Amino acid sequence: MNDENVYWDWRAMQRDGLYPSILAIGDSWFWYPFPGGSLITRLGRLVARKQHTVLVLGNNGAEAFDYVEGKYRKAVREALRLHGSALSAVFISGGGNDFAGFNDLRPLLNDDCAQATTAAACFRTGASSGTLDWLMDKMMASYRTLIGQIMASTPPGTHILLHNYDYARPSGRGVFGKKSAWLKPALDNARVPAALQQACINYLIDRFSAELQAMVAIDPARIWRVDSVGTLADKHWANELHPKSSGFRKIATTCWRPVLRRLGLA
Incomplete structure (x- = not known):
């Protein structure tokens, strides 16, 4: 399966006699299967003029742990072994x-947030299992492992690009107009006031963004964070978690393209 220079299947790439110059390890923002494509299809078009070929690993629903210890561990390591020396970048x-x-968001929230007046007050605190601090530590441990594998398998000139999504909308909208099983149900179950629900999601994304920036400090010459928070309006979202085609295009051109150009990738 491929879209011009973007391949989601290694064998299809091989049949076309191609090898990846960019490896994209990702979740549904790289694998979104609906018309208009995902973020990676937009990024593929940006790097095409530099004759880059992109191989995508991961899948919808992938978590950070999956890339280093879970279901995609083998594929990531094999791709780095086979192609690491020729990669210009890893997204x-x-x-x-x-x-x-x-089941991910609800445990992070307090049992009853009805009286909360700030987003921070809705989240469980401390380093114990199930808190936001615990989750971020767990996620960033996977990031550090993955970044270490990439750096050990690629030349010093290979760039590693991370991104922080955008402020997802707790609208209750799921795929194809169905009710969401993601954000709003968890917030409602925790009795988060309606006026605080978007602030809670922003709080999560801001915390995640700060953690990614700490990853950049590992090697600022090689690791880059593409900051895309605050880019999209409500009209750009297809559901709670995924932009429409216009949204992916806006993030690619507004946020990614300047970084890709600076690195000589687009």
Whole structure:
């Protein structure tokens, strides 16, 4: 399966006699299967003029842990072994699924947030299992492992690009107009006031963004965070977690393209 220079299947790439110059390890923002494509299809078009070929690993629903210890561990390591020495860049989209589903988000929230007046007051605190601090530590441990594997398998000039999504909308909208099983159900179950629900999601994304920026400090010459928060309006969202085609295009051109150009990738 491929879309011009973007391949989601290694064998299809081989049949076309191609090898990847960019590896994209990601979740549904790289794998979104609906018309208009995902973020990676937009990024593929940006890097096409530099004759880059993109191989995508991961899948819808992937969590950060899956890339280093879970179901995609073998594929990631094999791709780095086979192609690492020739890669110009590795794009990473991961972490959103670690806190986006009902069973992921609900445990992070206090039992009853009805009296809360700030987003921070809705979240469990401390380092014990199930808190936001615990989750971020767990996610970033996976990021550090993945970044270490990439850096050990690629030349010093290979860039690693991370991104922080955008402020997802707790609208209750799921795929194809169905009710969501992601954000709003968890917030409603915790009795988060309606006026605070968007602030709670923003709080999560801001915390995630700060953690990614700490990953950049590992090697600022090689690791880049593409900051896309605050880019999309309500009209750009197809559902709670995924932009429409116009939204992916806006993030690609507004946020990713300047970074890709600076690195000589687009």
